[in-house]
Amino acid sequence: xxxxxxxxxxxxxxxxxxxxxxxxxxxxxxxxxxxxxxxxxxxxxxxxxxxxxxxxxxxxxxxxxxxxxxxxxxxxxxxxxxxxxxxxxxxxxxxxxxxxxxxxxxx
Amino acid sequence: xxxxxxxxxxxxxxxxxxxxxxxxxxxxxxxxxxxxxxxxxxxxxxxxxxxxxxxxxxxxxxxxxxxxxxxxxxxxxxxxxxxxxxxxxxxxxxxxxxxxxxxxxxxxxxxxxxxxxxxxxx
Numbered sequence: 001x002x003x004x005x006x007x008x009x010x011x012x013x014x015x016x017x018x019x020x021x022x023x024x025x026x027x028x029x030x031x032x033x034x035x036x037x038x039x040x041x042x043x044x045x046x047x048x049x050x051x052x053x054x055x056x057x058x059x060x061x062x063x064x065x066x067x068x069x070x071x072x073x074x075x076x077x078x079x080x081x082x083x084x085x086x087x088x089x090x091x092x093x094x095x096x097x098x099x100x101x102x103x104x105x106x107x
Numbered sequence: 108x109x110x111x112x113x114x115x116x117x118x119x120x121x122x123x124x125x126x127x128x129x130x131x132x133x134x135x136x137x138x139x140x141x142x143x144x145x146x147x148x149x150x151x152x153x154x155x156x157x158x159x160x161x162x163x164x165x166x167x168x169x170x171x172x173x174x175x176x177x178x179x180x181x182x183x184x185x186x187x188x189x190x191x192x193x194x195x196x197x198x199x200x201x202x203x204x205x206x207x208x209x210x211x212x213x214x215x216x217x218x219x220x221x222x223x224x225x226x227x228x229x
Contacts, residue, residue: 032213038154043220045219046212046215046217050212053212055212055215055217087153089215091213091214091215094158096159096207096214099153100153101153101154
C-alpha cells in the first residue's frame with residue numbers, strides 16, 4: 001500500500017494568512033494526488049485534482065503543486081470558512097489511500 | 108446533476124453483516140467508464156478508502172477489509188451496495204458512497220453522498 005503522510009496535523013493561523021499543507025507519498029505517484037476539504041458533519045468536497053488542477057467552482061485562493069512523492073496545498077488569504085479539515089488522497093493505485101488530515105484552526 | 112444517497116440500518120450488532128445501499132439519481136449507473144465507491148470515517152478520525160466497483164462489475168478493495176467486504180451493482184435499481192461482514196465496534200463510522208471520476212479527474216471523488224452513520228453495538 002502507498003502511505004500518505006500529511007503535515008502538519010494541526011495548523012493555527014489568522015484570517016488573511018497564507019498557509020501551506022504538505023502531503024508525502026511513500027512511493028512515487030506521479031501527479032495522482034487530490035485534495036479535499038471537509039467541514040464538520042459534512043461530506044468531503046474536492047478542491048484540487050491531478051496535484052494542481054482546481055476543481056470547478058473552487059475559489060482561486062486554493063492551489064496545489066508537486067509531483068512524485070511531495071505535494072502541497074496552499075491557501076492564500078485564509079477566509080473564515082477555510083478553518084476546517086483538509087485531506088490528501090492518492091489515486092495512483094489501489095488502495096487509494098488518504099492522508100490523516102490537517103485541521104486548520106483560528107489563532 | 109448526479110446525486111448519491113446512502114441508505115441502510117444505523118445500528119448493527121457485533122458479528123453481523125453491515126449492508127448499505129447507494130442510490131444514484133440524475134444519471135445512469137451503467138454509464139461507461141465510471142467507477143463507484145465507498146469511503147468511511149470513524150468518529151473523530153480520518154477518511155478510509157473501502158473500495159470501488161467499475162460499471163462492468165470489476166472491484167478493488169482495501170487489503171485491510173478485503174476478506175469481509177463486498178461491493179456490488181444493481182443496474183435495474185440504479186444502485187450500488189456495500190456489505191461488510193463480521194463487524195466489530197471498530198467498524199462504527201460514517202459511511203459515504205462516492206463517485207471517483209477516472210474520465211477527467213484522475214479518479215478523484217467529485218460526487219459524494221451525505222453519509223450515513225452506522226454504529227456497531229449489541
